């Protein structure tokens with residue numbers, strides 16, 4: 483297959499098999515963070531039936547891996563992942579259950595160190611009537627030994643930030659079972675198995691910094707790329723399908739760098755943390771949001787400004803903005 487490369491600024495997208503692409507384009511020890519979602523090796527998954535989704539908008543270029551080759555396939559790409567990571571660099575692999583043992587076996591054949599095994603629970607599991615409903619994926623979190631691992635403890639909640647019930651938001655956010663909805667994007671083009679942006683934002687917020695090099699071995703719809711660009715990280719990724727690559731990479735040109743960047747909450751200066759919102763605060767939030775948005779400020783800058791003006795954490799501001807936009 484002839485290889486094609488697209489560049490968007492400093493970000494690189496390669497239409498090739500990820501193993502060949504990584505060998506050709508990624509130096510040893512150069513990547514800070516890999517977040518990736520390999521094909522699950524399940525033929526004829528009939529996801530459409532379960533998700534009640536309009537398949538006309540789902541890209542049909544998706545390349546599946548033969549289940550009989552899944553072990554060798556996992557070993558090959560995970561060996562490349564290990565090679566390209568910096569010492570201290572991190573890897574998150576999203577996996578279903580069917581071939582999980584092959585992914586775990588491949589990870590354990592490397593020198594990568596297991597940090598966490600996260601369960602991601604999504605809404606609308608695969609419906610069954612004679613057994614329990616499958617409604618989770620596994621996120622395998624590993625790191626390369628030999629260097630300092632980035633873990634931004636207060637990237638989303640300050641340690642002293644509490645919910646209305648007095649429980650620590652930071653602790654709750656760092657428990658290893660996550661409930662995050664899938665995105666449905668009715669009427670928009672999508673990959674068969676697109677990861678939600680909220681999930682990717684969480685991974686990148688904790689495990690990377692601005693300017694870090696983020697890599698996705700299996701681009702698909704490009705959601706890891708979109709979030710990396712939106713959070714001011716550098717990006718390189720691979721997609722074997724020409725059809726998926728051609729249909730999805732142009733959309734990534736529209737992502738505004740930094741538009742998803744979030745200012746970490748400043749501990750001890752968020753006076754109104756945990757207090758209920760007064761009607762005048764809600765009005766302030768809505769009026770100022772419109773003004774700042776009209777002035778061309780990025781989402782990150784808007785949240786930082788509102789956070790300072792209302793003396794609330796960035797998370798509380800974003801949450802309130804979301805509920806205001808939905809009402």
Ligand SMILES: C[S@@+](CC[C@H](N)C(=O)[O-])C[C@H]1O[C@@H](n2cnc3c(N)ncnc32)[C@H](O)[C@@H]1O
Nearest residue numbers: 499500519544545673676677700702703705722
């Ligand atoms: C589960 S999807 C990735 C979805 C992606 N995370 C997203 O949010 O849209 C897996 C993708 O890997 C691609 N793929 C399969 N084998 C590949 C290989 N050897 N190298 C690169 N991409 C491959 C498939 O075509 C598919 O688009």
